[in-house]
Every structure is written in C-alpha cells, then in structure tokens.
Amino acid sequence: LMGMLAFSVVGFSFPSPSMDPILSSLSYIYPAKYFYNIYGDQALNGFPLAYSWKYYAALMGFILLGVLLFHQSRRIVEYDEYEL
Numbered sequence: 001l002m003g004m005l006a007f008s009v010v011g012f013s014f015p016s017p018s019m020d021p022i023l024s025s026l027s028y029i030y031p032a033k034y035f036y037n038i039y040g041d042q043a044l045n046g047f048p049l050a051y052s053w054k055y056y057a058a059l060m061g062f063i064l065l066g067v068l069l070f071h072q073s074r075r076i077v078e079y080d081e082y083e084l
Contacts, residue, residue: 006032034058 010033
C-alpha cells in the first residue's frame with residue numbers, strides 16, 4: 001500500500017509540482033522521490049553528477065536517520081516496553 005502511494009505522490013503518474021500543495025509537500029518524506037529525480041537527471045537527461053547533489057544528500061539523510069534511530073528502535077524491540 002505504501003508503495004502505490006509513493007508512486008502516486010512522488011510524481012511517477014502525475015507531476016508533483018502540479019499537485020495540491022499538501023500532497024506536494026508530503027512527497028518529500030518518500031525516498032522514492034529522490035531516486036526518481038536522480039534517474040531522470042542522470043539516465044534520461046544526461047546531466048552531470050554534480051547537478052543531482054541535493055538528491056544524493058537527501059538519500060544520505062535518510063540513511064543517517066536510520067543509523068541514528070537504530071539504537072532506539074532496537075531497544076524498543078528487545079525489551080518490549082511498549083507492548084500491551
């Protein structure tokens with residue numbers, strides 16, 4: 001379900017700048033948007049690698065977020081603190 005929503009929101013089926021402003025701003029939390037932008041810039045348009053640096057930086061931000069939250073999520077899973 002999240003995959004289909006990601007395809008719709010990030011601009012595969014409809015350009016995100018033409019969407020409702022709320023949906024357009026929601027598209028920035030999906031990493032698929034940055035993969036799609038890199039693919040469009042590098043493979044389809046043939047732009048240099050330096051042109052897409054902000055998309056690569058956003059993907060690195062998602063990786064860094066996962067690394068920073070790994071310890072917290074591991075603690076939650078191991079100790080069952082939030083289980084009913």
